[in-house]
Amino acid sequence: MSNSDPLVLYSAIQLPELFSADVDCKFIALKVKQEAQNTALHAIYIEKQTQADNMPFCALITVTEWEGKSEREEFFIEAENAEQLMEKLERFDEIHRFIFLKVNRSLKIDTVTMAPQAILCTLFPELGLFNPDAPEEVLFGLKNSSLALLNRLEKK
Secondary structure: OOOOOOOOEEOHHHHHHHHHHOOOOEEEEEEEEEEOOEEEEEEEEEEEOOOOOOOOEEEEEEEEEOOOOOOOEEEEEEEOOHHHHHHHHHHHOOHHHOEEEEEOOOOOHHHHHOOHHHHHHHHOHHHOOOOOOOOHHHHHHHHHHHHHHHHHHHOO
């Protein structure tokens, strides 16, 4: 995404219709879950695979703690159509609580396997570049800015 692109948010309900209009579109869905001292980013990458015939719709779901205290969890889901994919995702997690962003076609599935802050800096360039070697206070400030941004988007 670039700074000049208007940010449009979507809901899970809209995705089947959006895929009907443009089968090449891609989405990333985000949700932050905070429990005690742990903050985890739930990220979902959704696309229609052009080379797959019987299960063309896929989603890669990752759950990664910000501080990396535990291993990242990954789940891969395939479906025959966008409606079925949304049903499977709803069984997996509260899909209606995610923020859905239509992303550039150049974005790849491995984006959601990055560290939470790296994902957010990739999706929202206005946050700045992510440098994992930055001082702790800089990383803490970047995390707070990212969480504030996601909180504002959730309320839209």
